[in-house]
Amino acid sequence: MAGSGTAHLRHDQPRALTVDDLVVEFPVAGGTVHAVSNLHLDLLPGETLGILGESGCGKSSAGRAVMQLPPPTAGTVTLGDVELTGLKEKEMRRARARMQLVLQDPVSALNPRRKVKDLVVEGLEIWGWGERDQRGKDAFVDELLTAVGLDPEVVRERRPHELSGGQCQRVCIARSLALDPDVLICDEPVSSLDVSVQAQILNLLEQARERYRLSMVFIAHDVAVVKNISDRVMVMYLGKTCEVLPSDGLERTALHPYTRLLLDSVPRESDAERRGEPAKAVELPSPIDPPSGCRFRTRCPLATDRCAAEEPQLRELRPGQFVACHHVEA
Numbered sequence: 001m002a003g004s005g006t007a008h009l010r011h012d013q014p015r016a017l018t019v020d021d022l023v024v025e026f027p028v029a030g031g032t033v034h035a036v037s038n039l040h041l042d043l044l045p046g047e048t049l050g051i052l053g054e055s056g057c058g059k060s061s062a063g064r065a066v067m068q069l070p071p072p073t074a075g076t077v078t079l080g081d082v083e084l085t086g087l088k089e090k091e092m093r094r095a096r097a098r099m100q101l102v103l104q105d106p107v108s109a110l111n112p113r114r115k116v117k118d119l120v121v122e123g124l125e126i127w128g129w130g131e132r133d134q135r136g137k138d139a140f141v142d143e144l145l146t147a148v149g150l151d152p153e154v155v156r157e158r159r160p161h162e163l164s165g166g167q168c169q170r171v172c173i174a175r176s177l178a179l180d181p182d183v184l185i186c187d188e189p190v191s192s193l194d195v196s197v198q199a200q201i202l203n204l205l206e207q208a209r210e211r212y213r214l215s216m217v218f219i220a221h222d223v224a225v226v227k228n229i230s231d232r233v234m235v236m237y238l239g240k241t242c243e244v245l246p247s248d249g250l251e252r253t254a255l256h257p258y259t260r261l262l263l264d265s266v267p268r269e270s271d272a273e274r275r276g277e278p279a280k281a282v283e284l285p286s287p288i289d290p291p292s293g294c295r296f297r298t299r300c301p302l303a304t305d306r307c308a309a310e311e312p313q314l315r316e317l318r319p320g321q322f323v324a325c326h327h328v329e330a
């Protein structure tokens, strides 16, 4: 099917989250930063969708806009069957609580003056406890701390500076889970952590997804990390989607020249220093004045005049694999 690429899944599949035509722009001196341009994203219930791309390609802007923090410049975000655009403040806050954000720097995400037992339920203090209070706050906190692999006896009374980065990230995840969200948006949740701790946090997110029946958007620049945790991967370049594909066998199946560039840059075992950074990293073109046509053309080995004149649309070249390139074929 050579479709428009506006839907990456079958129409009859229910969605946990649908994002259509998302645009994020920032007015700056000298112009407008086109951080995210006409992004489409579908998330199945229970699925993890990875968003992969170099620094500055718009991953975080997209994640924040989905959370309406701040709302996008244009486009729609539909959580389950609730479209967030145009909701009144109170309804928006309620809908937003069903999506939680886990960020890169867990230490600064936590109020340094509060104890772990209070940090975990901060959101609930704002949103109300609902039916959870029947269990009692302490039991609830302990259950969540245990679920994220922390010993409540040890950490309950501690403040963030008394914990490691990995422990702080576990507290952040517990805080998110406390609100019983449908969707977790993880923005580089392990990139500030030691490599040994990264694997533990990835395992925890995987377990939490299953146990709490979450759907996840997992944003990162590290190919290995994204591939490891995701069911499908969306590759972004300069605010646009280049390719969406199943993560299984991605090294063999990826078709877009930019995805191939990212994969070629994945270091060999002996080359841990370069982990995740493209080998031929060059400065990205300015998102204030992105290249015409295909935004990747200035770095692309396949580029022709057509790429400057005509923007490639996502085409489904194999089942479930969508590629925005004039030249590659399955």
Ligand SMILES: Nc1ncnc2c1ncn2[C@@H]1O[C@H](COP(=O)(O)OP(=O)(O)OP(=O)(O)O)[C@@H](O)[C@H]1O
Pocket (backbone or CB within 6 Å): 026, 028, 033, 034, 035, 053, 054, 055, 056, 057, 058, 059, 060, 061, 062, 221, 287
């Ligand atoms: N508030 C802002 N004002 C102006 N420009 C911004 C703002 N936030 C982001 N940008 C720009 O938008 C583009 C996309 O940034 P974004 O942080 O979304 O990318 P990213 O892929 O998440 O990168 P990183 O991993 O480095 O955060 C970049 O050029 C960035 O400089």
